[in-house]
Amino acid sequence: MPKSNNSKKTPPTEPIKSLQYDLFAHFITNDQVDTSNAVEVWESIPKYFFSPQQIKKLRTESGLAEPYKWNYTYDGIPCMVKIQPALIEQTDGSYKAFFPSITEELIEEALKKILTDQQYGLHDPQSTETWVRFSLSMLEKELTARGRSRNKNQIKHAIEVMSSCIITLYKNNKELWKGSILQDLVTVGREEYLADANSYHIARLPLFISHAIDKLNYRQFNYARLMSCNDQLTRWIYKQLIHRYKQASYSNDYHFMFSSLECNSGLLQQGRAIDNRKKVLRALDELKERQIIHTYDIDNRKEGRSIVDVKYTIKPTQDFIKEQKAANKRMTNNLHQATPQMKRLNKK
Structure with a gap:
């Protein structure tokens, strides 16, 4: 698992050539549009299990809420996740606490799919950083195409939750990582952001995803099938x-x-x-x-x-058997192509 890195980052100004990212963006399938990547270590962290009823119970009368802790295991190792809710300003000037839930889960999947389009993704293997560029309109269109429609206000709210909530991961009672789902979110000015759904925004994805791209620790899967699941x-x-x-x-x-x-x-x-x-x-x-x-x-x-x-x-x-065989073949091919470069980097 990658270590925590909470320093403020800014996106690179120029594209960076990366074999690892090229491999991440290429699938073995006849259906590129319906295929994406899954990152086990990141997705194994339970973070989207909050229901509206549960969130309401966790809030105080003033609308605030304390961080929520959940114990789980990963590969037999005791882990704990602590989720500090996002405090979002309301129209009356007060603040209300929001935990990540279903909409945020679906938007993360949509962003990871967008990441595989090389005109919207950027990966820097030297600093282990991965950025994705998107607009509210892009996300609205993608979610609608997958039968998971959300309007721009819902998407905008979810982006705020994903960039403002803080997740702390503990392994064997030791803090391993701390950060948000979308880090270092860069937008145009707030007024333009609220007014123009076509403006592009860029965010740094968690270190787990960058680390997985570098180490080829991800699997292709049927993204369309996942998004079709209602529950x-x-x-x-x-x-x-x-x-x-x-x-x-x-x-x-x-x-x-x-x-x-x-x-x-x-x-x-x-x-x-x-x-x-x-x-x-x-x-x-x-x-x-x-x-x-x-x-x-x-x-x-x-x-x-x-x-x-x-x-x-x-x-x-x-x-499912065919899809898993294709994922296995792609993993083998990726290792074959990337191993010489990875060996050179390890010697440095």
Whole structure:
């Protein structure tokens, strides 16, 4: 995992030639428009699990809120994320606290897709910085095309939340990284920003993404399929399959536990355990509907009459198998092309 770097940055004034970025922007697929990249270490951090009802409960009467902490595990290592909400000024001059939620999740996915277009992305391997250029109109158009329409005011609000909330990541109780989802946001003057939805803005993406580009630690996936998923939990499980079920085949199934999903996603916070288990089943059914998994089996683990955990075993569809094979081939090709350069850099 990359270390924290909170110093103020400014975007490079000229394009930078980078083999790593060239590889990041090129996919092995017949559908470039519908393909994007997933970065496991960054996306494993639970940060978009807040519902409007939960946010309302976390606010004080004055509209403010304290940072929220969530414990989870990554590769068996105890981790914790602390999310300090964005304080956004309201029309009456007061401030209200906002945590990142569904809209911010979808906009991040749209920005990572935009990043793969080399006229809008910039990666500097020397300083491990990655920048993405965008406009509110671009994001509105992209979200609408993917069936996730948001108006410009909603997008503008989400960008403010993503650039103003502070995420602190702890690993084994030690602070590892601290920053915002969109860092060092550069815009035109505030009045122009609010008035002109076509003005370009540029933001530095978290160090996790830059580090992944440098080290080739990302996977291509079906971005259109992800954005078609209605439920957050469906999208979370799909991302886990992308990263963890690399050798998907008819003869090789994949399983995960309810307890792990509950801990690591942050998305199972219904009042009753039975309601959380029903939510998982709805997500699995949607994965079938989206042609990601073919079948799934449930193994309830009981103590007496009580269900204490559930094991879910899935089998993939032919579409998912093909997509994972393409992702594996691309990873092999990328390593073959980049290894000589990476060896030279490591010797310096």
